[in-house]
Amino acid sequence: MDWNPLKTLIEEHQSFLITSHVRPDADALGSELGMRAILMAFGKQVTIVNASAPPSNLHFMNADGLVLKLNENITRANVPKVDVIIIVDTSAWQQLGTMADLIQAVPSKRVVIDHHVSADQMDSVEFKDIDSAATGELIFEAAESMGVTFDSDTANWLYAAIATDTGWFRFPSTTARTMRIAAKLIDMGAVPHNIYNLVHEQSSLARIRLSGRVLGRIQSEAEGRLNWVYADAKDLSETASVPSDTESLVNVCLTVVGSEAAFIAVELQTGQIKFSLRCRPPHNVAKLAEQFNGGGHRLASGATLPGPLIPAIDQMRKAFLEMLGASDSKPSEPQL
Ligand SMILES: [Mn+2]
Structure with a gap:
């Protein structure tokens, strides 16, 4: 990647x-904070604003309150008029939520730094590498090319970005380059065991109880090649958990022997059904998600369908069976 155009623009x-x-994840937040550090090193004015707040397990990434939530920490009218807007870890208008029309309404130049497959025309200068394991990797390389080093806080945030997007360095996207960047972040002060503990070892009892309930009724189809679960509104309310408590469950479904694809359906309070989709190569759930106006990566993507739950699940499992080239041997409505 040639970062000179970004340097000039800065x-x-x-x-x-x-x-x-x-719903910013660690890669979104870490990339924003890393980009902020680069800009600060050049003495620039920087504001970070997102449409939604960080999840509770990532509050450590915003202890200083540097990441603002639109309409909560800052009003639309108070968002500064800037020369340049930098969008990280997405290239899709829909993914920007309420930030999208704010961005479209101002004449600021746009920069996109991202590693996702799906892309909208954003009239931006793009720094995009779909082979990069995390946007955090790209931010690190941008900094390195400009001679910017990170303080230990920023090193920890960028480490969290890369570690979480690679499933702690085990997804196929993990390369020697990923490991070299992680090593350099450790040299700058990142503490891996600390970050893992903060991200993954702070579970509420509600989350564990929800996991047991949801995984206890896993459905297996196409001779075990597709495995899926759902969490309905009752599961969430009776265990006192929240939709983000379901986050890792789809990955558990993919660990079943012979599993090539997996999904979870989560019934939101709005009545919409949020799907997280996973597969193993050579399948492609980014393409599958596009059928439902969703998006993401080849091996991990998402989509939101209108409720109710059962017909939405049925549509999704049919799409998966088609992707797998498997026939649908179940009745048209799954037995929940
Ligand atoms: Mn990412």
Whole structure:
């Protein structure tokens, strides 16, 4: 990646707004904070605003309150008019939530730094590498090319970005380059065991109880090649858990022997059904998600369907069976 155009753009402008996708994950937040550190090193004015707040297990990434939530920590009218808006970890308008029309309404230049497959025309200068394991990797390389080093806080945040997007360095996207960057972040002060503990070892009892309930009724189809689960509104309310408590369950479904694809359906309070989709190569759930106006990566993507739950699940499992080239041997409505 040639980062010189980004460096020039930074040097030629003074004020910057950084944003990322709704329901920001560690890669979104870490990339925003890493980008902020780069801009600060050049003495620029920087504001980070997202459409939604970080999840509770990532509050450690925003202890300083550097990441603002639109309409909560900052009103739309107070979002500064900037020279350049930098969008990280997404290239899709829909993924920006309420930030999308704010961005479209101003004449600021746009930069996109991302590693996702799906892309909208955003009239931006793009720094995009779909082979990169995390946007955090790209931010690190941008910094390195500009001679910017990170303090230990930022090193920890970028480590969290890369570690979580690679499933702690085990997804196929993990390369020697990923490991080299992680090593350099450790040299700058990142503490891996600390970050793992903060991200994954702070479970509420509600989350564990929900996991047991949901995984206890896993469905297996196409001779075990497709495995899926659901969490309905009752599961969430009776265990006092929240939709984000279901996050890792789809990955558990993919660990069943012979599993090539997996999904979870989560019934949201709005009545919409949020799907997380996973597969193993050579399948492609990014393409599958596009059928439902969703998106993401080849091996991990998502989509939101209108409720009710059962017909939405049925549509999704049919799409998966088609992707797998398997016939549908179940009745048209799954037995929940
Ligand atoms: Mn990412």
